[in-house]
Every structure is written in structure tokens, then in C-alpha cells.
Amino acid sequence: MFSKKNKQQIRRLSSGGLIDRSKPIGFKFDGKPLMGYVGDTLASALLANNVKLVGRSFKYHRPRGIYTAGTEEPNALVALRTDARTEPNTRATNIELFDGLEAKSQNRWPNLFLDVMQINNLAGPLFTAGFYYKTFMGMPGWHFYEYFIRKAAGMGSTELERDPDTYDKKNAFCDILIIGGGPTGLSAALSAGRTGARVLIIDSSKLLGGQLIWELDQIDDKPALQWIESALKELNEMKNVTIARRTTAFGYYDSNVVNAIESVSDHLPTPEPHTVRQRLWQIRAQKVIIATGATERPLVFSNNDRPGIMLASAARRYANQFAVKPGNRAVIFANNDDGYKTAVNLAEKGIDVRAVVDSRTYVNEFWKTKLDELGVELILGSAVINTHGHFGLTGVDIASLSSDQKSTSSQSTFISADLLAISGGWSPNVHLYCHAGGRPQYEASIAAFVPGLRSQSEYPAGASNGAFSLIDCITEGTNCGIQLATELGFSKTIFSIPQTDEPSVTPIKALWRIPGKGKKFVDIQDDVTESDIKLAHQEGYISVEHLKRYTTLGMGTDQGKTSNMNGHAIMAEERGEAIETVGTTMFRPPYIPIAMGPLAGRDIGQSYSAKRKSAIHNWHHENGAIFIDAGQWLRPQYYLRNGEANTTQNMDLAITREVKGTRGNVGMVDVSTLGKIDIQGADSSEFLNRIYTNGWTKLAIGKARYGLMLREDGIVFDDGTTSRLSEHHYFMTTTTSNAASVLSHMEYCLQVHWPDLDVKISSITEQWAAMAIAGPKSRDVLQKTIDEEDLSDETLPFMGVKQISIDGIPALIFRISFSGELAYEVNVPADYGEYVWRRIMEKGTTDNIIPYGTEAMAIMRIEKGHVAGGELDGRTTPDDLGMNKLISSKKEFIGRRLLQRDGFLDPKRPKLVGLIPTDGKSRIRTGSILVKDPNASLPMPKLGHVSSGAYLSPTLKHPISLGLITGGSKRIGETVWATSPLHGEINEVKIVDPVFYDKQGERLNG
Amino acid sequence: MIRIKCPYCGLRDHSEFNYIGDATKLRPINPELANDDEWFDYIYIRDNPRGVHQEYWQHISGCRSYVKVLRDTVTHEVLKTGLPSDDLLFSYEAEK
């Protein structure tokens, strides 16, 4: 009954492994249906099915197979899933197999076995280091070549459809963060957890235990898995310990902040309902134990990239954890003891291990005896110098190494093999230590870089600290946990270190490259060979950082996890320098490739930024408002009527209707977005005196005043009206766009400059809804709306303020005008905003009241020559804007001193004027440059620019603009040219007074 | 992410703060008497030190206080924080 399924998995061992043979899983690779088991990775399931070829290499399109069993995988990158969920460049070694999984190989066309770009392999010498730069960059046709080069050299490609899944972010806090749940991390979690410290331990796998999961070590004479199980049982019972699985720390940032990705649903075909795909953890820890283990390195020899060649640790992991035979006939090649472990594990599982080739001349008796017992040949002082096979390994050539390792014997022996397991030693995973700011140092005894000085609160321990033996990992982890908990004030507890059964270690002998012809791959993902590094050296590259960029060593999605050490050591040999002198490149986040989804989290679409709606928004929405973004605010730009389509023509009609209606009868605009600041305290008047250019001490209670605020450098900052409500209480308004920066500026003044002033300020923008009612009939409409009070000139003159009520609702009414008409601004508590607006609209029906938007408001202010954002552009002084009368000479204020500097007194400064097209109809684009002669030779002398404008003033029946021009009002009557070369626009304009309408201000009285 | 200790709210993420700038420049106490050079220095001249820098951050999404921060510009380490009236550099040197 199981025969059919098992026939496919011809490389599956009949017993063992952490797979669930009762739960078979169907999946597809390049469209071919295959079977695996729960507990498999995609890589282990492919190997079980004897799939050796999984991809084509980056530059040369050479056939490649599965090379590792972990995160460091450089070859087996696949496109996972289909359609909108397609995920390119995913490591097959990290994908937990799920039912219905579909994966495709990449970088091949038309298919894996017939790949036309393979020609690159024959054209080998062409693709050496710096090839693209040298050949194409300087050529005029780069853009032409680029298309084909990118197509040929691409990794996987992505989908353009929207990602259907959701992503989340999580904030976490702990005393001690432990990154990595191997023997070191578990030991640290146990010892720190027992003190009561808040411990968070994260691990990228589903199963905690790290390498112990797939090693056959014994701890206290019991299988290591039992030790893991009891450790997890104890940790699960501790309330102060949190375990996060499938969670990979990818960056260590300032202040001990560590970011991690939790693969919540990556092991499922699609996320469960209401569940996210991935979650970004932002972890704030007091201390961080880095227990991230080490990564095995390959050896660099001719044709060391064929399918069937893999890391020695990976080969035994496939056999031990997944019950997969990584090959039928194996040769092991190593310069350290790791290869022996693999040889023994594989041989004990019935795999024909033909030989262990060790570049060293000595190994201890333990391994010699073991190999003898298993009938495995030991070849010391030798190396694999070449390999054979195309889509899969068929055999290796072995020769003896000279004592300096620089040459090999001319005689070589061929051994037939379909698996070559290689080990060049182990490199501690110092990535997170580097992110934290650390600089690794070379440690010759293990031929690897290890963490050096600490720069934050990061504590590498165990294999990531260069302590490779199991007992050292457990000891370092335990001690580190205790030490950090104690430092944080938690009390010590009793603990013991268990026993392990490891043999003594024969030291590694560094072997960075093996002599021989043919391509010797250093960075197998980026197809960087030993000769590329030689070439870079010959061309004068000395720094490893330059080497990296020139050859692309370590620049792939694997970030050189398996290649950096070999590459840098070869560079050091070429330079004839010590490795510690040449150094290593710095690792930067992220440790693994991170999708954009979890970084964006929920901050997408509508949730990207808050939308602020005024309290009156609903009414606008119901009454045809077309909204415009004003910062985060949505403001009515204009109102369409009776189902008018939103066309340019109808927009122009609406704006004209609103201006005419307001100037003719009465209009109302929502000004709730203006910044509003409540100012209270005995020194409020003095405070206003210091931050505004004009005087405030004599402002009567119940009066409003226009105020101008400068920056310290004398440039105009903001303007608005501020009213005195009582002796020590003011109500300030700011422009919509500067509301936040004015508040911060005032807080700065009060907290930093003048902490002695008795003033309290608070933003009340959102507490008050505000509406401006303007036009000759505005008083009539308001008088009808309010309770009792009299709004005559006597009780509420221009710039007067009154506290009144509307249907019992308290309201502040200001008689101020931006439009130049008789006008009032009514402020009511925000919750009543819509009600009061509706009441005024209702009462105004007989007077033909009309709502108006920001366009009509802007046109009316330009008609009146009032300045706004276009003029307050961070470059203008009060004098430039004709506001000198607002500068008090009797007091100090922010910006006063620098107003007097020479540059501001220069008569050539551009100053405010009005502009009208001489033909009476051309639209003058805001931002146009003003010049005397549009045909003058370049560079054309600039006189000024157009700062704001209305394409049509409904009142004056022609376009009007404001501008800033050298000479200012002295030029009134002259004509100049407004040019916008980008748009090909040149229009003659006449310079006029900036107040286009009602120069005497008579309309303010209705 | 830098974490900053607000004197009122405790240790918080830097995303709750706005960076303001150099905290060593004091506004002339008597604006009338200060000469042009003093004004010029106060408004325009800023050091860009490699190492310890005394600066203002406003706890904009918190209590809105201006917090004086002594930060190492090389390592981003926050060495000390305090009120605008505190001389953090002085107390930092003294403690060393």
C-alpha cells in the first residue's frame, strides 16, 4: 500500500529521522508531482526523490544541486508558490514542506536540463571580475545591453499582483534576549530563567535544539533529544520565559533593539483565516545573548560546484534528521574532524563511504579506529583536486598534497562517487555581533573570525563565539545566562553542567585553496572563482571591501555565508599578508532576505497615514464636496451641484459660483483645520510680545489682532489672528500647514529660552470646529442663528471677539476677514460643529448662502492681496511682503536682530506685487520665472517669480497672480515676462498693486 | 532604533521623539547687548563633532518635553539625558 509512494522516494532510508512517515505530503517541483513527509524541508524531500539538479548558476549557468541544509544555502533557490503569492529566491533548505507546495527552479531557459545560457560557461574567461564594468559601462549602448544582461543574469522574478496576505508587527521587551535555541541558547535560557529574569528565546526553526536535533551526541549518557525535551519542558513551565519559534533575528540595531521575522504561516499553503503570513518583531532587550551557532565552509578546488557536492554537516543532517541518503557512494574531503563525523554517520546508515580524504597528516586514534571498524579508507595528507560529472557527480580525483599545501603530486587517483561531502572548517555566525557594532578578530586556532570587543550589550556564546564543542556550548551558555541575570540584579541559582561523549579534537589546519586547473568556486551563489580574486589582486585591489564590490564576492542573497572567509583568506595569501591584517568585510542587516510585507505591516493603503476629517466632513460629503489633501486633512476644494460631473469645466463653474455667491450674498467655508492654540497664564501677553513681531500688551479683552511670527533668522514663519478672551487667556490661530511646527516652536521658547515665564499652552485644534461666514449678508444670517446677542458694529466691531451661544451651544465669534468681505469666524466645540454648520446653512437659505471650498477661498485672498503659503515660502522677510507696519520698534521679539542684517536691506530683494496677463486671459503658472526679455542670452537674468495665482478672478473677470519681483512696487505699471521653460510658456504680464479688489477695505463693513 | 530616557516618561523609542538640534547654543540672554558675532554664532554656527554631542529631542508623541540628550555620534549611544537646564557634558565628564 505504501509501495507506490515510497518508490518515488528512492533515497529515503527505511527508518530513523524526525519525519512523520504516517503523514505523506504531495508537492510539485517544476511541475512534476512528488511525495515527501511531514517534517521534511523542500530540500530534503527533493533529495529523497533523487532530484539532484535544482538550479543553474548565476553567471555561467552551470548545473547546481543542493549544497547545504540550512539558511546559508547558495544554490537551491526556488520560486515558491504561484500567482500573487509567488516568492522568488527562496531557499529550499529553509522551506518546511506542506501539502500542495509548488516550487520552480530559477535562472534557466527553457528548462533545467537544456539551458541556452550555458554558453556562458564555455565563454568563461569573458565573465571574469569586473567584466560588466569593463565591457559595457563606458559604451554608449549600455542601455541596449543592460536589458539582455539583466535577463540572462537575473535571479527569480517577482509578480506584479498585490500580495493577498497580511503582515503584522509586534513590540517585545525582555531582560535577556537569547537568539538561537541550540545547546548554547537552551542552556542560557535555563540558567537565566531559573533566576526569574524575563527571558525571550527565539529560534528560526520549528524545532528547538539547533544542531543537536540532528547530531547523534549523548548528554549524560542519553540521546541529546531527551536533554532538549527536558530543557523545553522546564522552560515551558517558567512564566518568565517566552519561546518564539520560526522566528529569525535579522538585525541588531542601536540601544539593543533586535528585529526578527516570525514565519507565522510560511509552512502552510495559505494562512489560516484571520492569521498573518509573517510578523515583524521589534525586541527591546537589556542584554542579548547571541547563540547563533556556526556555519560550515566549503573547500576551494577545481569544479567544486557539481550537483552531488555538499557540506559535510549537511550530508549527515539529511541522513540523521530526514532519513535521506544524500548519495549512494560517498567521498568525504575535510581539513578538520567534521568530515569524520559525517563519514561515520553515513557509513552506519549503510551508505557506501569510499574514502575520507584529509588534507592534514594526522588524526586521532578515535576516528582512525571508527573508520577501520566501518571499512572506510582514510587518505591523509591529500586533497580532491578535480571532480567529474555534469548533471550529477560521477567521481573525484585525489592527489597527495605537498607539506606547504601549494602543490599536489602529479599522480592522481580516481574514485567513483555520487556524493562528495566537504568541510573546510566552521565560521562562527558573527553577523548579529557585527550589526551591533562589533569588529570580528581572526582566531588562527580555529581558522575563523570570532567576536572581539563588545560594543553594546551583546554577548556571543557557544559556537558563535568560536567554542565549537558541545560541552563548551553548554558551559558558555549556562555561565552567560547566570552572569547576565546577576548583573541585572537577579539572584543566582544552583546549576550543574551535564556530561557529553565527544572525542578529543585534532586541530584544523587551514586550507584555503587546492592547486589545480578549472573553475574553483569561492562564492558559489555569485559564481566568483579563485581566479577572480587573483585578478582583482593583480589589478591593484587591496581592501576586502573593494574586493567584494569588484568581484561581487558575498553580495548575493546569502551574503557570503559560506564564501567570505575563503575569499578573504585567498586575498590575504595573494597579498602575502596575514589574514588579521587583511581583515574581513562587515556584515550588515538583514541576516536573511526579508520581504517588504512585514516591514510595511498594516501601514498600507488607507492605513499608511491618518486621514483627518473635520467635524463638518459629513455635511461636505453629502453636499457634493470634492476633497483635496491639505497635509493629513481632507478639505472641500469646491462643491458640485445636482449631479454635475467632476470635469475641469464644472470645477471652474463651481469655483466662480462660490466666489460670486460669497461676494454677492453670503458664503461659508470650513476652517476647522487652522491650528488653534490655547494660551493661559500671567505672562501670556509678554510671551506673545516675544514671539510675534507686533505689540500685544495693549490688546483689549474681547479683541483680536493679526500677528506675524518670524524665525530667529528674520524670515517670516507664520501668521494668524490671536484673540484676548480674558486678562490672562488668549486664543491663537495658525495656518493649517504650520499648526504643528508653531506649537513646537512655542514649546521650545517656553521650555528652553524662557522657563521663567508663567505660561501654559495647549493645542485645541481638534477641540473646536470653525467656520468662516463671509459676504454682505453674513451678519443677517448669523444674527438669525444665534441666541439673543446683538451683532451690530457697536457690540461686535471689526476685529472684535464675543462669546455667544447658538441653540444653547457656547460659541466664540470673531469678526475677522480673509476674503475682504464683512465676515465672521464661528468656533464651537467640535462635537457641535456639524449641527451649527447645518443651522447656519438653514437660516441662510433665504439669503442664498453658499458653501465654498479652498479654491474660492484662495481666489478671494489673492484678490485682496493677502499672503499665504506661496509667499510665506521660507525665503521672505516682512519687508518683502509689505508688512513692515507689523514690526514693532519698541520691544524685543524672535527674529528681530537678524531683520537688520545687510542682506535683508538690499534694495534688489524681490518684493510682493500683483500681476495681470497683458492679454487679459493667459493663465500664468505658479512658479513661473519673471524676466525682462525672454529672448535674452542664457543665463537669463531673473527678476523674480510668480508665487500664487488664480486662472480666473470671477470678480475681476481676468486671471490674477501674486509675485515677488526685484524693485517691488516701484515697478508698478511696467510689463515683464512670466516664463516656464519646462512647459514652453512665455506670457507678458503687467505689474500692478497686490490688492486687486476693494483697496480701501470698505467691504469689510458690509 | 535609539532609545531615549525622557526625564518624565522613562525609556522610550526614538520614533516618539523629534530631533531638534544642537543644545549647546544659548540664545543671548540680553538680546540688545549681544553683538553681531554672538547672534551669528547662535543662529548659524553648529559643530559637527565625531563623538559626544549635546542635543535636543522633543518628546513629541509623549509629554512634549524638550529633552537634552548626550549622544555619541559615532556609536549612537545615548550617554545621558536630562532637562534643558542640565549641563550633561559637565556631569558626564565629572562622572568619568
Ligand SMILES: [Zn+2]
Ligand atoms: Zn516624555
